[in-house]
């Protein structure tokens with residue numbers, strides 16, 4: 001593998017933007033079209049992509065690799081050591097020059113920087129750090145930066161990079177250790193998970209420790225993302241969901257008593273009036289619980305008001321949105337669904353995958369997924385029914401454990417049911 005030393009900046013850009021196009025943490029258009037006489041504009045297949053800033057805006061980014069040289073040989077990657085492709089690397093100054101020049105011309109609002117591994121993870125992460133530091137300090141660049149953390153790099157360098165970048169990501173690569181071993185033998189799950197956990201912890205600490213960070217730099221304010229290769233190895237949906245559930249949770253469900261979870265858009269269909277009435281009754285009956293809710297929606301203000309009206313501020317917690325709900329499902333004791341109607345309850349299927357007993361209202365299609373008193377309880381569509389179901393699972397441990405045992409035995413593969421869900425989408429019945 002020979003790095004081309006004599007390339008011009010433009011030639012390096014052609015190679016390293018092309019090599020970056022396979023990273024889908026942000027997306028390239030993939031269109032390659034020359035300018036035409038009498039027409040305005042052209043399109044190139046790589047180089048610029050779009051992503052979302054912390055405030056939700058869609059922004060254009062210069063998308064490049066620092067280098068396409070790599071000491072590893074991941075079989076799915078164009079930059080793998082054994083692949084015979086032209087190799088090159090930017091210098092930190094070249095990354096800064098390109099970013100600033102593109103920015104000044106108004107082509108981009110930020111930078112997406114990933115890299116192959118040059119010499120070692122530490123060496124590469126340090127080069128990325130130097131580029132970002134120069135960009136922020138010397139070139140005074142205040143635009144958006146999304147950077148890839150290199151698994152295996154020293155946590156101290158990752159921490160420093162995180163204070164300069166807006167978003168960091170680490171590729172999860174493949175859902176299982178076995179898949180990783182067969183296609184990326186130089187990588188290990190623990191080395192991939194370590195920086196992911198570090199970034200997540202940095203974000204969480206910042207959320208809870210506002211004061212120390214108040215006047216200082218913020219750690220990856222736009223958050224963390226990841227990507228996983230699906231279909232290259234024979235893992236099924238269950239293995240992927242299980243894998244995702246083992247990642248660091250964005251929200252810790254740390255109540256010392258009964259933990260309930262509901263995932264669903266805050267709207268009429270999801271029956272939050274039923275959930276709140278059930279919560280009110282549980283509290284009235286002296287049951288200690290915390291009911292966590294994931295997702296947002298138009299009823300947010302109304303639900304907040306009802307929480308206050310019922311005095312449920314400590315019991316009914318609206319967490320908001322997370323890209324990976326599985327660690328939260330894993331942490332809860334009971335998954336509760338209070339829908340008034342559903343084509344298919346995807347969250348119920350996901351909870352069952354993770355062996356969580358379900359309490360759900362009896363919406364029309366409920367028995368396509370539920371076997372009453374086997375994988376959970378199906379209740380009447382009102383607060384009393386739902387509260388009774390939850391209380392029953394709490395007070396009848398034999399029933400609770402029998403349900404967990406049943407769920408453990410349930411066939412889990414390519415969530416026959418998730419496949420069914422996709423069929424429903426095709427027919428026009430979607431998940432919230």
Ligand code: SF4
Nearest residue numbers: 070072074077080116
């Ligand atoms: S470490 Fe990254 S760049 Fe190197 S071969 Fe593997 S996937 Fe490709």
